[in-house]
Amino acid sequence: MEFSAAGRLEVRITAADVGKRVSVRRLSEPGVTEGKFTDTLGVLTSWDAGVLVITRKSGESVRIDETSLVAGKVVPAAPARRRGPAASYEELARVSSRAWRPVESERLGQWELRAASGFTRRANSVLPLGDPGLPLDAALDAVRRWYGERGLPAYVQTATGAEGTQELLGAELERRGWVREVTAELWTGALAPVADRVAAEDVAGVALAREADEAWLARYQRKGVSEVALKVLGSGPSVWFASVPGDEGAAPAAVGRCVVDGRWAGFAAVEVDPEQRRRGLATVVMAALAGRALQEGASAAWLQVETDNVGARALYEALGFAPHHAYHHYREPGAGAP
Structure with missing residues (x-):
């Protein structure tokens, strides 16, 4: 004080x-x-x-x-974190967006309107990284029209704990009655320690592929994956899917997805058979993907985790990840969730 x-x-x-x-x-x-x-x-x-x-x-x-x-x-801006690679919010927002591309997008000034038939909020929300080129109320009206034409509720993604005007935008949306839904965090960490966490003979049992086959999809948590969802899952600069084989005729014991983009490797869709948990399979999957990303020149890693996913947060912290910023999706007033 x-x-x-x-x-x-x-x-x-x-x-x-x-x-x-x-x-x-x-x-x-x-x-x-x-x-x-x-x-x-x-x-x-x-x-x-x-x-x-x-x-x-x-x-x-x-x-x-x-x-x-x-x-x-x-007070001065928050001091730099002691762990993980240095990165700005805007860099990570763009990298994470490229790793989970919508089927359709349109620019509104420096905002990107994204749509993918309702498959995940990330692919069906506005990514505002600057000035929309219109007064805020006019920009939000344009956003609602654009999503309405596609039969979708309008969502705007904002962040907290990030530099810039993200907090201000969130406050303005709340003032206009927009409803904040799931809050998640983007974590970052060094990539090499993830790859080194598991012995080479254990990583050798992980199958890597460029596309998600039926077996991989059988373990993925979202059931009945559509053609649109497959396009989103397969989007990104360099995409890899990992699988740990399960029992004969059964879905894989564990799966994961990684997108390599320059120095960054983004992890997602890490899923383990509930009966096979606490055997370190999630770590094995991530180590295999990290090894591949290192071969492609990446050195830093990021992932997204919801604030109430206690088990995943403990795993990622043990692997050297730390929170970088939180992000939120605001739903337009009066619209139901998809």
Whole structure:
């Protein structure tokens, strides 16, 4: 907190600091003059009619009455993480988008409108990486029309814990009644340690292919995969599918997918037979894919994991991955989920 020369706490932020990372202290209860303080750190996303909205890294928006403020200051951007390769949000957003391409897309200024007949939110949402070239309300109207013409609800993907205006966009969408749905995180890590995690003889038992065959799809968690889904799964600069054979006549014991794109290798669709879990098969699949990606010149890795997937998060942390940013999908007001 900021102190004056006399040692008193001071509020050193104003509405002009909207968009900056701030730290504030406020009274927890109305009328209390000492003790019971609450501290909040995040991006100041609005300050209107005497109410501040601060968006934390988790995506949570905290509303604060300005009369309860005790202290506040602008703080520097979060320090660089100690683990994993350095990367900007925009670089990772573009890399992850190239690894999961829609069947149809269209530009709206610096926004990309993506559609794939409703197969996953990532392939059926707007990726906003700059100015749409229109006032926000007009841009959102255009987005809703575009998705409506395709019989789809409109979704906009935003991020928290990333540089730029992503937090501000999320706050503006919430203000207009857009509904935030599943929150996930993008994690990064060094690639070589993943490949080195498993002995060569164990990796040798993993089959690698350029296309997802019927056996691979039988283990993939999404049932009844359509032709559109196959196009999305097969999209990306250099795509590999891994399978650990199961019992004779049965689906693979484990599968995974990796997309190599320059220095990056993106992991997805890592699935293990429930009866074969806790045998390290997910690690074996990822090690095999990592080895192939290293041969193609990649050095860094990324993956996406939902915030409530405790088992996967523990695995990825053990492999040296760490969170880079969180991302969210906002659904247009009044539209049902696909």
